Amino acid sequence: xxxxxxxxxxxxxxxxxxxxxxxxxxxxxxxxxxxxxxxxxxxxxxxxxxxxxxxxxxxxxxxxxxxxxxxxxxxxxxxxxxxxxxxxxxxxxxxxxxxxxxxxxxxxxxxxxxxxxxxxxxxxxxxxxxxxxxxxxxxxxxxxxxxxxxxxxxxxxxxxxxxxxxxxxxxxxxxxxxxxxxxxxxxxxxxxxxxxxxxxxxxxxxxxxxxxxxxxxxxxxxxxxxxxxxxxxxxxxxxxxxxxxxxxxxx
Numbered sequence: 174x175x176x177x178x179x180x181x182x183x184x185x186x187x188x189x190x191x192x193x194x195x196x197x198x199x200x201x202x203x204x205x206x207x208x209x210x211x212x213x214x215x216x217x218x219x220x221x222x223x224x225x226x227x228x229x230x231x232x233x234x235x236x237x238x239x240x241x242x243x244x245x246x247x248x249x250x251x252x253x254x255x256x257x258x259x260x261x262x263x264x265x266x267x268x269x270x271x272x273x274x275x276x277x278x279x280x281x282x283x284x285x286x287x288x289x290x291x292x293x294x295x296x297x298x299x300x301x302x303x304x305x306x307x308x309x310x311x312x313x314x315x316x317x318x319x320x321x322x323x324x325x326x327x328x329x330x331x332x333x334x335x336x337x338x339x340x341x342x343x344x345x346x347x348x349x350x351x352x353x354x355x356x357x358x359x360x361x362x363x364x365x366x367x368x369x370x371x372x373x374x375x376x377x378x379x380x381x382x383x384x385x386x387x388x389x390x391x392x393x394x395x396x397x398x399x400x401x402x403x404x405x406x407x408x409x410x411x412x413x414x415x416x417x418x419x420x421x422x423x424x
Contacts, residue, residue, distance in 0.1 A: 175203030176404040181255045183207045183248075185238055185295060186265030188215070188222040190363040191314060194396030195262050200227050202400060204260070207251055211237040211265075238265050238291030241298075248298040257306060260403045261299045263292040263313045263335075268328045281327045288331035289338070296342060300351070309351040310403045313339050314395070317357045317418045332357075336414055343412030352411040354402045359418025362389050385420035 177199055187196045187208030196206045210219045210233065219233035232254075236247040251258050267287045269280040292313060303309030318324045319333040335355065342353035360366050360380050366389075381389050398417050401407055416422060 175201070176400065176406065177260070178203035180204045180259040181207075181251065181257050182260035182262065182403070183209070183251060183258060183299070184262040184264055185209055185291070187262070188219040188233065191358060191361065191392045191395045192262065192264035193222060194392035195264065195399040196231060197226055198393070198396035198400040199260070199403070200230050202404070205255060206231045208233050209236040209238070209247060211235070238294055239286045241294050244294045244298050248302065252302050258299055258302050259308065260310045260312070261295060262399055262403070263295055263311070265291055266314065269325060271325050271327070273326055276325060276327060284327035284331050288328070289334050292335060292338060300346065303351050304346070304349045307350045311342060311351065311353040312399050312402050313353070313355045315339070315355045315357045315414065317359050317416060317422050319357065320422050339414070340412050347411055352407070354407070354411060355414040356395060356398050356402070357414055357416045357418070358395050359384065359421045360389060361392050361395060363392055380421065383421060383424060384418070385423060388419070390419065
């Protein structure tokens with residue numbers, strides 16, 4: 174029997190990158206998973222992902238994390254169709270890759286609305302059913318950018334705030350059997366990192382050489398970390414930030 178047998182999980186932006194890795198790990202351990210995508214243009218990609226993982230165990234729906242009503246409607250659908258919601262992984266995120274000089278208000282607002290307000294919207298929507306169940310797990314995908322201060326200001330600010338939001342959830346909702354933890358990934362072999370490396374003005378492999386373990390991992394390492402935090406293996410862990418960076422922040 175899998176570690177998540179009988180559980181229903183929702184992974185925001187779960188059709189690609191780190192989110193897709195979480196979905197694959199969860200399904201392999203017996204969970205039923207929902208993923209959402211923000212625009213109709215991504216429907217085909219989401220459908221192909223669902224078919225490629227495990228049709229009948231993974232479901233995709235259009236819902237923008239920045240749209241409070243769309244998110245509330247999606248949670249209502251999950252509860253209606255699956256009768257419960259055990260796990261939320263807040264993975265959806267954007268990175269404008271703009272420097273301080275290039276960062277404008279529009280880019281700042283986009284990053285904060287997706288990376289922080291979007292997480293707020295999703296947490297607000299799942300807390301009532303999780304309280305009713307007297308059980309739930311929230312895993313927020315943060316970033317080591319919050320510690321090393323390297324990167325663009327909007328992204329760093331959003332991920333730093335996300336750690337505080339996680340601690341607030343853990344402290345206030347533990348009495349309802351709800352755990353909240355964060356994962357701060359280092360650099361992984363995702364499309365976002367590939368774009369960052371392609372646009373780097375310095376040696377694109379510098380951060381790999383600076384990592385004590387010395388390689389660029391695939392996204393499944395984050396999927397396994399999320400599985401651990403979402404499962405009963407971490408039943409007494411809440412308010413924690415799990416850094417998965419190959420030792421990069423040791424610098």
